Amino acid sequence: MRLRKITEPVFERLIKICGYSSGFIVLLIVIFLFKEGISFFNLSPVDEGSMLWVHNSNSVQELDAAQIKDIFDQKINNWQTVGGKDLPIRLFTLDEVGKAFTAEQLGPKFEYLPKCIDSYMDSLPGAIGFFPEKQTAGLLKSAKAVEVDKVSFSSFISDTEWFPTSRPAARMGIMPLLLGTLLVSFFAILIALPLGLAASIYLAEIADERVRKILKPVIELLAGIPSVVYGFFGLVVIVPFVQNAFNLPVGETALAGSIVLAIMALPTIITVSEDALRTTPRAMKEASLALGASKWQTIRKVIVPYAASGITAAAILGIGRAIGETMAALMVTGNSAIMPHSLLQPVRTIPATIAAELGEAPFGGLHFKALFALGCILFIITLIINLLVERVSAKRR
Amino acid sequence: MSNKIETIDVNLHYGDFHALKDISLGIPENSVTALIGPSGCGKSTYLRLFNRMNDLIPETRITGKVLLDGENIYKIKANKIDALRRNVGMVFQKPNPFPKSIFENVAYGLRVNGITDKSFIEGQVEKTLHQAALWDEVKDKLKKSAFELSGGQQQRLCIARALAIEPSIILMDEPASALDPISTGKIEDLIFELKAQYTIVIVTHNMQQAGRVSDYTGFFYLGSLIEFGKTRKIFTNPSKQETENYISGRFG
Amino acid sequence: MTFPESNDRRKKIGQAVMFGLSKGISYGIVALLFLILFFIIKQGIGVISWEFLTAMPTDGMTKGGIFPAIIGTLYLVGGSMLFAFPVGVMAGIYVHEYAVSGPMKRFVNMMTNNLAGVPSIIFGLFGMALFVNQMGFGASILAGSLTLGLLALPIVIRTTEESLKSVDDTFRQASYALGGSKLYTIRKVVLPIALPNILTGLILAVGRVSGETAPILFTVAAYFLPRLPNSIMDQCMALPYHLYVISTSGTQIEASRPIAYGTAFVLVAIVLIVNILAALLRNYFGKKVKMN
Numbered sequence: 054m055r056l057r058k059i060t061e062p063v064f065e066r067l068i069k070i071c072g073y074s075s076g077f078i079v080l081l082i083v084i085f086l087f088k089e090g091i092s093f094f095n096l097s098p099v100d101e102g103s104m105l106w107v108h109n110s111n112s113v114q115e116l117d118a119a120q121i122k123d124i125f126d127q128k129i130n131n132w133q134t135v136g137g138k139d140l141p142i143r144l145f146t147l148d149e150v151g152k153a154f155t156a157e158q159l160g161p162k163f164e165y166l167p168k169c170i171d172s173y174m175d176s177l178p179g180a181i182g183f184f185p186e187k188q189t190a191g192l193l194k195s196a197k198a199v200e201v202d203k204v205s206f207s208s209f210i211s212d213t214e215w216f217p218t219s220r221p222a223a224r225m226g227i228m229p230l231l232l233g234t235l236l237v238s239f240f241a242i243l244i245a246l247p248l249g250l251a252a253s254i255y256l257a258e259i260a261d262e263r264v265r266k267i268l269k270p271v272i273e274l275l276a277g278i279p280s281v282v283y284g285f286f287g288l289v290v291i292v293p294f295v296q297n298a299f300n301l302p303v304g305e306t307a308l309a310g311s312i313v314l315a316i317m318a319l320p321t322i323i324t325v326s327e328d329a330l331r332t333t334p335r336a337m338k339e340a341s342l343a344l345g346a347s348k349w350q351t352i353r354k355v356i357v358p359y360a361a362s363g364i365t366a367a368a369i370l371g372i373g374r375a376i377g378e379t380m381a382a383l384m385v386t387g388n389s390a391i392m393p394h395s396l397l398q399p400v401r402t403i404p405a406t407i408a409a410e411l412g413e414a415p416f417g418g419l420h421f422k423a424l425f426a427l428g429c430i431l432f433i434i435t436l437i438i439n440l441l442v443e444r445v446s447a448k449r450r
Numbered sequence: 451m452s453n454k455i456e457t458i459d460v461n462l463h464y465g466d467f468h469a470l471k472d473i474s475l476g477i478p479e480n481s482v483t484a485l486i487g488p489s490g491c492g493k494s495t496y497l498r499l500f501n502r503m504n505d506l507i508p509e510t511r512i513t514g515k516v517l518l519d520g521e522n523i524y525k526i527k528a529n530k531i532d533a534l535r536r537n538v539g540m541v542f543q544k545p546n547p548f549p550k551s552i553f554e555n556v557a558y559g560l561r562v563n564g565i566t567d568k569s570f571i572e573g574q575v576e577k578t579l580h581q582a583a584l585w586d587e588v589k590d591k592l593k594k595s596a597f598e599l600s601g602g603q604q605q606r607l608c609i610a611r612a613l614a615i616e617p618s619i620i621l622m623d624e625p626a627s628a629l630d631p632i633s634t635g636k637i638e639d640l641i642f643e644l645k646a647q648y649t650i651v652i653v654t655h656n657m658q659q660a661g662r663v664s665d666y667t668g669f670f671y672l673g674s675l676i677e678f679g680k681t682r683k684i685f686t687n688p689s690k691q692e693t694e695n696y697i698s699g700r701f702g
Numbered sequence: 703m704t705f706p707e708s709n710d711r712r713k714k715i716g717q718a719v720m721f722g723l724s725k726g727i728s729y730g731i732v733a734l735l736f737l738i739l740f741f742i743i744k745q746g747i748g749v750i751s752w753e754f755l756t757a758m759p760t761d762g763m764t765k766g767g768i769f770p771a772i773i774g775t776l777y778l779v780g781g782s783m784l785f786a787f788p789v790g791v792m793a794g795i796y797v798h799e800y801a802v803s804g805p806m807k808r809f810v811n812m813m814t815n816n817l818a819g820v821p822s823i824i825f826g827l828f829g830m831a832l833f834v835n836q837m838g839f840g841a842s843i844l845a846g847s848l849t850l851g852l853l854a855l856p857i858v859i860r861t862t863e864e865s866l867k868s869v870d871d872t873f874r875q876a877s878y879a880l881g882g883s884k885l886y887t888i889r890k891v892v893l894p895i896a897l898p899n900i901l902t903g904l905i906l907a908v909g910r911v912s913g914e915t916a917p918i919l920f921t922v923a924a925y926f927l928p929r930l931p932n933s934i935m936d937q938c939m940a941l942p943y944h945l946y947v948i949s950t951s952g953t954q955i956e957a958s959r960p961i962a963y964g965t966a967f968v969l970v971a972i973v974l975i976v977n978i979l980a981a982l983l984r985n986y987f988g989k990k991v992k993m994n
Contacts, residue, residue, distance in 0.1 A: 072796025279913025564709025
């Protein structure tokens with residue numbers, strides 16, 4: 054008895070701490086996600102430890118990541134395009150130095166490498182050089198370092214290219230991923246909402262109690278199947294189906310993703326909207342029938358409008374699930390991070406990008422942080438969706 | 451005066467429960483008939499016979515005849531039920547407007563029954579809102595949601611909604627039980643106005659209300675009709691002891 | 703007033719069509735579920751054998767079994783529940799029995815809701831940042847279990863709360879009347895009554911956790927590790943990750959298809975068993991409680 058007097062307060066304290074655990078975890082998630090995600094901004098998109106150089110006579114001082122990539126992809130061939138003189142661009146990298154000078158000239162420990170680069174650079178007024186920082190910083194007289202625009206939030210949001218591993222400068226525009234995510238998710242809901250609504254109407258208003266008791270748990274079982282199994286099913290059944298049906302070179306497309314995500318969103322949509330439909334007061338249905346309306350007219354004109362906010366919540370929740378879904382999207386959408394133009398092309402969603410790339414991104418580097426920034430965006434989207442759902446359902450009460 | 455509605459030996463079972471027992475009763479045309487009795491006595495169930503609302507509840511069995519203008523409404527073809535329900539309007543215990551505008555609530559019965567003439571619908575909505583003594587209060591906000599009205603206004607809207615398709619019978623299931631005294635008074639005035647054109651059957655457990663609005667009163671107890679007659683007689687000189695006990699407040 | 707009689711007919715036909723349609727769609731969805739289950743069972747059942755379940759993978763995961771993945775998933779499920787079950791149950795007790803309604807309770811509920819809505823890949827990111835890096839666990843069973851545990855936490859909290867809600871207040875009052883303290887009442891009266899429902903929640907959480915892939919990608923899962931883990935600081939294989947890997951990123955995707963079907967079969971079997979178990983438990987105890 055005395056022992057209990059000591060242990061009880063301890064236990065109650067423990068219970069209280071656990072009670073706050075979910076709030077605490079959400080807080081930790083926010084801290085860790087945003088700590089890495091925000092540090093992504095104001096980094097240089099240039100490969101860490103490397104520098105870009107141009108000839109002293111070159112008037113170009115500053116380049117952004119997009120220009121650098123186009124220059125090194127040889128899509129931009131003249132300095133004029135980026136605001137300089139009319140002079141062809143000459144790419145100049147370490148490989149070339151290695152070929153142009155003998156081992157003796159470079160020195161046994163490459164100690165003469167900076168001098169070699171410097172003299173070579175001097176002869177190439179149109180050159181842009183990409184060299185390790187260690188061997189060039191402060192050592193070149195014929196060239197000046199190019200200032201590279203830092204990664205900014207606005208470029209992250211608006212850039213239409215995602216090439217996180219491109220060298221010398223990575224391009225990290227979220228646009229193709231964001232649009233890919235939205236395209237796949239919204240189309241999934243476009244498929245799932247009418248089907249789910251029809252099923253929820255059947256369960257709530259048409260089926261008799263006996264049938265409903267059997268159908269409901271079966272439909273809820275759909276929610277229990279792991280997403281990786283949906284992804285696998287999509288891969289071996291739906292992807293080939295889409296490929297054959299539309300005669301495509303590859304079946305891994307936004308459409309395949311939408312179909313799989315639609316199936317996965319069905320149980321959420323059905324459960325939530327059925328609950329909403331069931332809240333319609335019986336007297337309201339009877340009032341409609343008493344005016345000579347058929348049961349279907351009553352459903353369409355009275356019950357569905359009455360449950361509209363609940364059905365909206367169901368749709369928003371479904372979109373939320375689809376946006377956050379990782380494995381199934383990763384396995385069937387084809388993973389191509391380009392701006393989506395049609396449903397029949399491969400796309401890549403935000404969660405799929407994180408899942409596919411984080412394993413290969415060097416810890417703490419630019420790419421790693423960029424993926425955390427993507428995580429932040431995803432987290433914010435789901436937070437907005439949760440708040441929206443809460444808002445919509447609060448309106449009901 | 452002829453009987454608008456007549457029931458002959460009606461019995462109704464919900465599963466094992468015997469809810470109405472051998473009810474035979476004639477309800478005169480263009481009058482107000484009140485059905486009174488303690489909760490669970492079957493008065494609402496009886497009311498819901500006339501537009502076949504009990505059909506919606508599973509495991510309901512009905513025997514006997516329910517004649518409306520001489521026709522047994524439980525023998526009509528299934529496709530005539532809509533026509534029956536158009537002829538029998540109903541007002542419920544709590545105001546239950548549809549999640550639509552005030553205008554669309556009244557127009558609802560017309561629309562679901564295939565009336566498409568816009569100007570006719572507009573005229574009918576205005577006419578019935580006048581009839582329900584609601585027009586002056588809502589004429590400037592017909593497009594507003596019906597949920598913005600007060601409880602009493604909502605109930606009058608529900609009456610207008612029932613009147614819009616011009617039934618000949620109006621069933622009212624405790625139409626004022628959820629309302630304040632002023633709104634109740636308005637509804638009672640309305641009932642008085644309407645009885646010239648309609649046959650009204652009203653379920654109430656408010657004895658004063660039955661006394662005020664009705665011409666005839668039927669007293670139900672434990673699923674049986676104990677007594678039926680002119681309201682004045684039932685209230686002043688009932689022939690059955692149970693009726694007297696109930697009316698004088700000795701039970702119920 | 704006269705109404706067009708054709709309208710009554712149209713109403714009938716319209717209703718029949720729409721009722722038929724919604725019935726068809728509902729059964730179609732059920733058929734789809736059965737199609738998915740049937741497909742995976744049909745393709746996978748031939749692969750299943752005692753050897754498949756108990757052997758190490760060989761020949762670049764195109765032959766052999768999935769034993770380490772099964773064991774890995776068992777470890778992860780066990781580890782995550784070791785964390786999520788006690789914490790979640792206590793949190794549920796706090797929310798239902800202790801938190802007085804008001805802003806604090808609303809806040810806790812909102813946070814639990816938010817946590818339940820966080821996409822699983824975010825848990826993966828978070829687990830990597832906190833457990834793998836910050837706490838220095840590295841990719842390990844410990845880090846993976848904790849990450850999965852966080853994901854399961856809101857499920858356990860919710861079901862515990864629901865179970866406690868279903869316990870009639872008179873039980874509590876009776877215990878208080880006899881002088882039982884609050885905690886004593888919860889421990890000796892409320893929890894025993896709520897236990898079957900809480901266990902149902904535990905089982906469903908197990909089902910959910912055993913199929914999750916995204917949270918373990920960077921916190922524990924090993925691509926190919928043909929041995930059993932030595933300690934909780936070891937990496938391990940896991941069924942869902944194994945299915946992902948051999949169906950997408952192996953060098954011999956076609957050759958390892960049978961293994962993939964077999965793995966999918968095992969995952970689906972777990973889901974079915976878990977759901978049936980939960981239904982049975984609910985039914986059995988549901989009746990028992992009613993009888994009392």
